[in-house]
Amino acid sequence: MKIRKYDDEKGRYIMVAHDHIAYRYEVLEVMGQGAFGQVLKCRDHKTNEMVAIKILRRMKDDQTSMTEVKILEALLKKDKDSSTKSVQMKDHFIFRKHLCIAFELLG
Structure with missing residues (x-):
């Protein structure tokens, strides 16, 4: 039985389609x-959005990687009506020891 490895030698998540x-x-x-x-294009099965x-x-x-989330949360609080046209964070979570940040998909 082969055990799947989730990270490469540099700590990057190994993407599987x-x-x-x-x-x-x-x-x-x-x-x-x-x-x-890396940034992945994904289908959100909860909302059926890309x-x-x-x-x-x-x-x-973990504190270093959470700095980006804190900045994005601050931007969301200040820009409730999306008037600044900055990319919108939808969610963030830890998955297999990686911080993941979900964003709206832009062109």
Whole structure:
């Protein structure tokens, strides 16, 4: 029996097409990668919307990765009517020891 490895040697999540994240988001494709993680195009099966999920590299210091979430939450509080036209965070959660941030999917 083979055990699935979820991270590569650098702590990046190994994406598998049509896998489900947090029993809610179906992975469709990789949209981009960067130094701190990757962005996946996913279907939200709870709302039936397409979303972008940023999966950050697994880090030892959770506080460092939560800084981005705190900034996004502050932006949401200040911009309730979306007048600034900044990307909107929909959700955030930990999945397989990775911080995941769900955003509205933009063009």
